[in-house]
């Protein structure tokens with residue numbers, strides 16, 4: 001559904017940050033990008049979302065070319081993006097945060113319907129719906145930003161290091177949530193530092209180094225790969 005071909009991009013008039021990147025996300029897949037700091041992982045997600053300067057290549061989503069489209073247009077094509085860092089509205093309640101996710105729909109009935117679906121998939125959010133987001137734990141806040149992105153029913157969800165600052169146990173919960181999201185028809189492209197956990201949950205993974213594709217493969221194959229093991233799994 002998402003196919004990136006020979007993508008080269010940077011910021012403003014600055015140097016190329018990613019070079020000739022190739023990457024695919026198939027319908028119903030969780031795809032992970034791993035790689036060291038500064039490798040250009042976030043730049044790939046920002047490029048898909050229309051936030052970089054694209055110098056070459058293609059980004060196709062279900063046949064639609066996203067290159068040079070504006071972010072609001074890209075959202076309409078079914079892409080949602082959760083940037084790095086906790087991005088909840090801290091003084092608003094969980095429910096208000098979720099409603100904000102769909103404010104562009106401008107249709108209270110529709111928004112309520114989607115809210116109900118999210119609560120039934122993620123009962124923990126329902127239990128906390130009246131709480132101010134700032135009073136939730138890090139893992140719960142992460143769940144709120146995921147839920148908020150899901151309010152638009154995206155075809156493709158872009159997640160930039162959702163587990164940052166979370167324990168391995170909560171990181172696994174984030175990926176369990178990703179599985180639920182995937183079952184409900186949203187494909188996911190996720191950046192994750194904890195390769196050990198990510199590769200267990202992921203259908204396909206890409207290793208990025210210095211702005212270029214290094215290697216890729218099925219999650220479970222990369223778990224067995226010697227080079228990945230040495231560099232990213234602490235073996």
Ligand SMILES: Nc1ncnc2c1ncn2[C@@H]1O[C@H](COP(=O)(O)OP(=O)(O)O)[C@@H](O)[C@H]1O
Nearest residue numbers: 011014017035036037038039040041042043044
């Ligand atoms: N807004 C920006 N403007 C200019 N350069 C940036 C910007 N964001 C990131 N960069 C540069 O792009 C490179 C890759 O960054 P990034 O994509 O954030 O890497 P990663 O997510 O893999 O850590 C870094 O060298 C960084 O300095």
Ligand SMILES: [Mg+2]
Nearest residue numbers: 041042043084
């Ligand atoms: Mg990053």
